[in-house]
Amino acid sequence: MMEFRTAKAKLIQILGDSAAGQFRVAGHQAQGESSIDTTGLDRLVRVFFEQGDFPRSASAFGGPVQHEMQFGIHMIVTAKARGDLTTLNDPSATAGQLSTALADFEKATDVADESFDELLDLVYQILMDNRHHFLDTSTLKDDSEEMVTFGNRWVQGVEKDEPMPRGDLVTLTGSIRYTAEVIEEVTGADALSGEISTEVVDVEVQTLDTDNDNLDTITKTGIISD
Amino acid sequence: MTYDIRALIESDLQYTLAGDYGKPIILISPDGETQSVRGQVLYDTNEFDAQTGAMIIYEKPNVSIRRSDLTRVPADGEMWAVKIPDSPAGTEANKTFLLERPVEGGRSIGFIRLYLTATEQTP
Numbered sequence: 001m002m003e004f005r006t007a008k009a010k011l012i013q014i015l016g017d018s019a020a021g022q023f024r025v026a027g028h029q030a031q032g033e034s035s036i037d038t039t040g041l042d043r044l045v046r047v048f049f050e051q052g053d054f055p056r057s058a059s060a061f062g063g064p065v066q067h068e069m070q071f072g073i074h075m076i077v078t079a080k081a082r083g084d085l086t087t088l089n090d091p092s093a094t095a096g097q098l099s100t101a102l103a104d105f106e107k108a109t110d111v112a113d114e115s116f117d118e119l120l121d122l123v124y125q126i127l128m129d130n131r132h133h134f135l136d137t138s139t140l141k142d143d144s145e146e147m148v149t150f151g152n153r154w155v156q157g158v159e160k161d162e163p164m165p166r167g168d169l170v171t172l173t174g175s176i177r178y179t180a181e182v183i184e185e186v187t188g189a190d191a192l193s194g195e196i197s198t199e200v201v202d203v204e205v206q207t208l209d210t211d212n213d214n215l216d217t218i219t220k221t222g223i224i225s226d
Numbered sequence: 227m228t229y230d231i232r233a234l235i236e237s238d239l240q241y242t243l244a245g246d247y248g249k250p251i252i253l254i255s256p257d258g259e260t261q262s263v264r265g266q267v268l269y270d271t272n273e274f275d276a277q278t279g280a281m282i283i284y285e286k287p288n289v290s291i292r293r294s295d296l297t298r299v300p301a302d303g304e305m306w307a308v309k310i311p312d313s314p315a316g317t318e319a320n321k322t323f324l325l326e327r328p329v330e331g332g333r334s335i336g337f338i339r340l341y342l343t344a345t346e347q348t349p
Contacts, residue, residue, distance in 0.1 A: 083345065
């Protein structure tokens with residue numbers, strides 16, 4: 001399994017462990033965001049692999065490849081208008097009390113905007129916490145040398161979308177661009193049997209020497225692929 | 227003999243909107259004045275999804291009220307509370323929404339349609 005899949009799982013775990021009930025975390029990109037899907041969730045964070053770059057280098061052919069990963073941290077909040085319903089529902093309330101209660105009502109778009117900013121604050125602090133610098137993959141080799149799988153994690157930017165009325169609710173979405181680097185090992189395609197062969201064999205090959213029309217025998221080394 | 231078609235249509239609204247098919251509606255204006263009327267209450271709204279272009283049915287209440295039943299007509303941008311029954315089978319206007327936008331004119335002959343937005347109590 002490629003390392004970017006491990007990175008995604010680590011991100012979901014880090015966000016989930018630190019959410020403390022402030023938001024929920026999911027690990028797939030939903031097709032559109034319906035307020036019905038997020039009703040009762042109030043705040044939802046989705047993590048998904050967005051794109052990756054593999055810089056070409058001389059050592060990369062046949063060997064480990066550097067992977068510059070970019071993840072989408074998609075944030076969704078759902079909001080209602082908020083205010084003093086107790087007064088509005090009180091049959092004995094005076095016109096002045098009703099007028100005041102109405103005037104103090106917060107519109108759903110304002111509630112959603114404030115909620116999104118608060119969610120962004122929480123998620124950014126979690127992602128950039130120094131304790132999660134290596135996506136919780138650092139280990140000590142032989143109790144001395146620290147080994148890490150992922151490095152250079154960085155929140156590149158954030159975007160907030162326009163609030164969208166969805167039914168009688170308002171949905172506000174936005175996303176964080178999160179990048180990190182990892183080394184991907186190239187293990188090759190699986191054999192038809194589902195197993196990767198590592199049997200090394202020496203094969204003698206006859207080649208024609210065009211200088212003297214003689215057949216030369218040379219030895220080549222390879223791995224059985226099927 | 228001539229007929230004022232628009233006047234006839236508007237007169238029929240007392241039966242089509244405010245009659246037996248109608249539901250109790252309570253409106254609270256920005257100055258706190260309460261109006262109790264009867265009108266058509268629908269609990270779903272059809273809208274086009276901007277991303278897919280498909281018609282989506284949203285759970286979004288809207289009410290249609292005969293304009294002449296109102297002493298003050300909601301205008302766009304004003305803060306109104308609207309109470310309707312909490313379900314199609316309800317008989318009492320007991321659930322409070324806020325006015326999102328009023329729509330009248332064009333095909334609306336003598337009635338105004340109010341689109342509503344959900345509310346919650348401030349914690």
